[in-house]
Amino acid sequence: MKVIVLVRPKDGILDPQGEAIRQALSTLGYPASSVRAGRLFDVELDVSDPAEAERIGREAADRVLANGLIEGYEVVVEGVAGAEDSAEVAGEDTAEDTEEVAAE
């Protein structure tokens, strides 16, 4: 089962990488007023329970994949119906609101 962890800089945190990319896009003529650069992790897990995959994804994000001082994250369990909607529910950053995606 695959869990996808999306990590991005929190609002208000300066992102020099994103700004450099924005400048490149502007140079190419795109009307980009802001770029925020994050990271995407595709994690294959040897589990079959979506709730467990979700829990592991969040724990891994809290412990290592994201630094909570400057980054937020979303966790999406691939192949779970409604996962795309649930990504918004899962929201950013805190481990407390973890249950929604898996419950779908």
Place this chain on the structure above:
Amino acid sequence: MKPRIGVITFPGTCDDRDALRAIGLIGGEPVALWHADDSLDGCTGVIVPGGFSYGDYLRAGAIARFAPMMREVEAFAAAGGPVLGICNGFQVLCEAGLLPGVLRPNHHGRFVCRDVDLVVQRAGSPWLAGLEPGDVLRVPVKHHDGAWYAPPDEQERVEAAGQVALRYADNPNGALADIACVTNAAGNVCGLMPHPEHAVDPALGSIGGRPLLKGLLTLARVRSKKASAVTA
């Protein structure tokens, strides 16, 4: 007896040799430690040195913090042992939660490599014995991810607790409030982006790095006396 100071080498560390040499120069016994080992080998002080451990993958310092040797360092620090993190070592200690905050990419997006002046913030720190607020130490920096940051409430707490040891006179990286060097609340763990181990020999320029390293030696000496008192 010379205090034994361990210097940890991770894959991608590059300033371990300078740190070992500097410890020898100022009167300590340098001890090379390997990240995958799980013993501090009797050291009473530890340096987590500079470099690019694990290629700075994920975030600088984020992978090295899980090395077996870091578990030893965490236990050593929790027991009051003195630990100095330099550059990548500072990043590792922040990622490990042994020091407050995090090191972010330089605000200008460029690698910075030059001497900087560091201003002492308070008297009485064992890491900077004999120095007064306003005293200046010239030490080189060389980093890409050196901007210290903490959320506002965390920064306030760190400032109020006197954990800011040094500030940049001329901020080279966008660090919050010009903060260059912080300690933990207990004061036995210290980290900074500038490289004191590169500034110890007058033949090579400034010797502004000596006070911090001597501070580590002093703390390590106190600790070895305590240890021998316990075993005696």
